[in-house]
Amino acid sequence: MPDRDSNIMSKIAESNKSVVSGIDEKDIQHWITISILGRKYKVPAGLTIMQAMEFAGYRFIRSCGCRAGFCGACTTLYRIEGDYRLQTAMACQTRAEHGMYLTQIPFTPAERAVYDLNKLTPTIEAFLTHYPEILRCLGCNACTKACPQDIDVMEYIAAGKRGDITLMAELSFDCIQCGLCAVRCPAELAQYNYAQLARRLHGKYETPTPDHLLNRIKEIEGGTFEKALDELIETSTEELRKQYTSRDIEQA
Amino acid sequence: MAELKFIGGYPEDMRKLIEVVNKTRMQRKDYIPEAMTMQERDDVLQVHPDYAPGGKRAIRLGPNKDDMAPNEVADLLEAYPLLDGSELDLTKPDYVVDLLIIGGGLAGTSAAVWAHEKGVDREKILLVNKLRHGDANSIMAEGGTQSADRENDSPARHFLDAMGGGHFTNKPDVLRALVSDAPLIMKWLCDLGAMIDREEDGCFVEKAGGGTSRRRMHACADYTGLEELRVIRDEFKSRQIPYVEYYPVIELLTDGNRITGAVLYNMETGEYKIVQAKATILATGGFGRLHIRGFPTTNHYGATADGIVLAYRAGAKLRDTDTVQYHPTGAAYPQQIIGLLLTEKLRSMGAQPVNRDGEAFVFPLEPRDVEAASFIRECYVRDKGVVTPTGMRGVWLDTPLIEVKNGAGTIEKSFPGMFRMFQRFDIDMRKDPVLVFPTLHYQNGGIETDPWGKTNLDGLWVAGEVSGGVHGKNRLMGNSTLDCMVFGRRSGISVAQYLATNSTHGKLTFDHTKKYTALLKEAGVVTKRKAPILLPDYRGKAVLARMIDVF
Numbered sequence: 001m002p003d004r005d006s007n008i009m010s011k012i013a014e015s016n017k018s019v020v021s022g023i024d025e026k027d028i029q030h031w032i033t034i035s036i037l038g039r040k041y042k043v044p045a046g047l048t049i050m051q052a053m054e055f056a057g058y059r060f061i062r063s064c065g066c067r068a069g070f071c072g073a074c075t076t077l078y079r080i081e082g083d084y085r086l087q088t089a090m091a092c093q094t095r096a097e098h099g100m101y102l103t104q105i106p107f108t109p110a111e112r113a114v115y116d117l118n119k120l121t122p123t124i125e126a127f128l129t130h131y132p133e134i135l136r137c138l139g140c141n142a143c144t145k146a147c148p149q150d151i152d153v154m155e156y157i158a159a160g161k162r163g164d165i166t167l168m169a170e171l172s173f174d175c176i177q178c179g180l181c182a183v184r185c186p187a188e189l190a191q192y193n194y195a196q197l198a199r200r201l202h203g204k205y206e207t208p209t210p211d212h213l214l215n216r217i218k219e220i221e222g223g224t225f226e227k228a229l230d231e232l233i234e235t236s237t238e239e240l241r242k243q244y245t246s247r248d249i250e251q252a
Numbered sequence: 253m254a255e256l257k258f259i260g261g262y263p264e265d266m267r268k269l270i271e272v273v274n275k276t277r278m279q280r281k282d283y284i285p286e287a288m289t290m291q292e293r294d295d296v297l298q299v300h301p302d303y304a305p306g307g308k309r310a311i312r313l314g315p316n317k318d319d320m321a322p323n324e325v326a327d328l329l330e331a332y333p334l335l336d337g338s339e340l341d342l343t344k345p346d347y348v349v350d351l352l353i354i355g356g357g358l359a360g361t362s363a364a365v366w367a368h369e370k371g372v373d374r375e376k377i378l379l380v381n382k383l384r385h386g387d388a389n390s391i392m393a394e395g396g397t398q399s400a401d402r403e404n405d406s407p408a409r410h411f412l413d414a415m416g417g418g419h420f421t422n423k424p425d426v427l428r429a430l431v432s433d434a435p436l437i438m439k440w441l442c443d444l445g446a447m448i449d450r451e452e453d454g455c456f457v458e459k460a461g462g463g464t465s466r467r468r469m470h471a472c473a474d475y476t477g478l479e480e481l482r483v484i485r486d487e488f489k490s491r492q493i494p495y496v497e498y499y500p501v502i503e504l505l506t507d508g509n510r511i512t513g514a515v516l517y518n519m520e521t522g523e524y525k526i527v528q529a530k531a532t533i534l535a536t537g538g539f540g541r542l543h544i545r546g547f548p549t550t551n552h553y554g555a556t557a558d559g560i561v562l563a564y565r566a567g568a569k570l571r572d573t574d575t576v577q578y579h580p581t582g583a584a585y586p587q588q589i590i591g592l593l594l595t596e597k598l599r600s601m602g603a604q605p606v607n608r609d610g611e612a613f614v615f616p617l618e619p620r621d622v623e624a625a626s627f628i629r630e631c632y633v634r635d636k637g638v639v640t641p642t643g644m645r646g647v648w649l650d651t652p653l654i655e656v657k658n659g660a661g662t663i664e665k666s667f668p669g670m671f672r673m674f675q676r677f678d679i680d681m682r683k684d685p686v687l688v689f690p691t692l693h694y695q696n697g698g699i700e701t702d703p704w705g706k707t708n709l710d711g712l713w714v715a716g717e718v719s720g721g722v723h724g725k726n727r728l729m730g731n732s733t734l735d736c737m738v739f740g741r742r743s744g745i746s747v748a749q750y751l752a753t754n755s756t757h758g759k760l761t762f763d764h765t766k767k768y769t770a771l772l773k774e775a776g777v778v779t780k781r782k783a784p785i786l787l788p789d790y791r792g793k794a795v796l797a798r799m800i801d802v803f
Contacts, residue, residue: 005304008632013546015643019590020543048588057795061519065387066552068592070478093676114490174668196486200445209442210455216401216435228408233424244416249465
């Protein structure tokens, strides 16, 4: 039914229009006002900060990456009119609110050490060698409050100071390295870089490579699967199709 | 208009439909619809955007003349270069290197580390990024990476699964490299210190994915790509390999045939820079931000097909340009996150697609194109979808079943990223289902390569999503991050070998774009379109209408 099917495609495109090519002004029910770098803009209610800035006319050449909360590029600092607190957010994952005063921080020039993981141990020594400033932590909790991923940053720094690499790695796992902890830290730490080191130490030294993987690599290097692969490559599409449809499937 | 009333993140009428899903959940708990036969698959694919009529045309010129491609891609292949070359001084390159890598996602970063590992001097490598190093689709990969490393599994089985998923159109030699190297890549990740999910006994947690006949999906919670990229990028930085950010490539340079360098553009200042390189690895990713057929996308902001546009102009051969991967489960509600990825792993762990009547209507782990088409059929043919306040249609993904099947707390532990995202919009996916609809996810085809990432052009390798062949006309879950790392590594090694015997730089010219421009005219392409487009444009229409350019 070609007509039906092309019709379906038009309907789908129509329903996606506001996401793909921007909201039509006549469809906007509610408006809010936000300030970007101190200038006021009227934007539709219900958008993310990122979408609202685009509606206002910004075409990002920085401070915009994955648009889905994974990359930490759209780090945003804001305050709501009438409130004294400076707050933090990822622009792609936060609804724009009326009275927001905001700016973005596209880059954090924090220091990162150079190290060879093979020469380190999963102990406090790694930090004392590469990031001794970790001991300067004041325990003020500004980092935890700033984290848009709700990570208990102060707690993992405390773990690091005790040499508890495992806990530091686990607590920091969801870090997207946006740099907001470092921006807000009065002791000038670069927490997210220390956490990166902790996770690699944990992954390398505290969770050994499983035997089944090492065995498989030995088999591959010994050529165990070459014959089967040769045969598959020689097999006709028709025969492959048969093998494919009749293969047994392990229960999920 | 009165304000919509929301209950737990959903408007009232959607809330009522959720009650229907809640009611049938326990009956569905142990019922899984049967997988489709090959004939049933073919039938449902008729409503898949790749197969539904329209949306595509034959490419009018170049190495793939007469091949079909989505209109949005053909538009960019049939577009003029941004510059004709006369504007630039090519005689004084700003960077003279052995290896230029374009794109800093998983593929490009892996290539740099492996080229260095295999002896290329770090000072002779340059990695260039359009945005920041790591702003890539890789970092958003959620579900996992395939590697056949359990006893009941084998690379041959992995091969057959991928072939079937790709409708038997995959390039066999390249696919063989993918499945054979997968365990080596897992070992590399372990050596670099990646935190891969483990069972209590230390073995990997391995899950099924759509179209896999064995459990071989390795994950790092639902931050798999993030974790893989974080450790590889950290290794890259510790090796002190030079890189630049916010420097898109706007043209490759050639001596007429061989790729010899590239033109970089500083988006902040408008200045250009010239790179001269003996070898170039293109790892620029895909094209989701072209919004093929008007679909929303899971892709990052820079996914605008730059790589295929630039390489095609220089004479690179493409393949499988006619297919696009739509991920079945993009978010369809709320408005702020439409199109964003809800990983296939949700279904691997028991979440069921359910229609507005609360019925499970499809086997949850069909290959992606089949699963996506079945959602479109449910919404637009059978009319059993759910309509949102903005007119989107979707089907439910019954996420609470994950906790029913695996125990309370599973969602927070296995899907922290997704749980957090919905929570930001007041939706609790542990208690309520989420609404999904297919979203533009992946560029199946791309530049053709040999098993070492080498293209038909001297001096040019490609790796990752920009390449074509390994996935044929449809990629399976868990094979894209793997693709990036396998062919990133292979291209890095291959270039290191090449450099051992090829020590000269080539001339830097725009000869290839001049030829291509002549071809465009000859083919009668009359257009103002220029490419690459570098970034999409989502600015408000009212603002664009009043925009002036005064300096």
